[in-house]
Amino acid sequence: MKEATITAIEMLAKSDPEATPELVRAIVRTCKTPTLGKRQMIPAKEAMAILGISRPTLRGLAKSGKLHQVKATPRKTRFFLDEVEALAAAPAV
Numbered sequence: 811m812k813e814a815t816i817t818a819i820e821m822l823a824k825s826d827p828e829a830t831p832e833l834v835r836a837i838v839r840t841c842k843t844p845t846l847g848k849r850q851m852i853p854a855k856e857a858m859a860i861l862g863i864s865r866p867t868l869r870g871l872a873k874s875g876k877l878h879q880v881k882a883t884p885r886k887t888r889f890f891l892d893e894v895e896a897l898a899a900a901p902a903v
Contacts, residue, residue, distance in 0.1 A: 815841075816838060816841045816842060819837065819838070819841055820834060820837070820838050823837050823838075836879075836881075839875075839878065840878065840880055849890050849891070849892060850890070850891040850892070851880065851888040851889065851890055851891065852888065852889055852890075852891050852894065853886070853887070853888060853889075854868060854879075854887045854888075854889065857877070857889040857894045860894050860895065860898050861894060861897060861898050868889075871897070872887075872889075876897060877889055877890075877893050877894065877897065878890055878893060
C-alpha cells in the first residue's frame with residue numbers, strides 16, 4: 811500500500827472519536843504489512859498450540875510487535891502462519 815494511502819487512513823482513523831491511539835496504531839501496522847491478502851492466517855487458538863503458550867502471552871507478543879494480529883471480528887483474532895512458525899523456530903532467549 812502506498813504511504814500516502816496509509817497516511818490518509820491514519821488521519822481518518824484519528825478523526826473517529828471512538829478510535830483509541832492503540833487501535834489507530836494497529837490499523838496502520840496492518841496496512842503496512844506486505845502482501846496481506848496472500849498470506850495464510852490462523853486463529854489465536856491454533857497459534858497458541860503451535861507456540862505452546864497461553865492467550866495472555868500471545869496477546870503480549872502481538873502488543874510488542876513480534877506477531878501481527880488481524881481482528882476478523884471484534885471477537886475473532888487471526889495471526890499470520892508464517893510469523894507464528896518463524897517465532898516457534900527461533901531459539902528461546
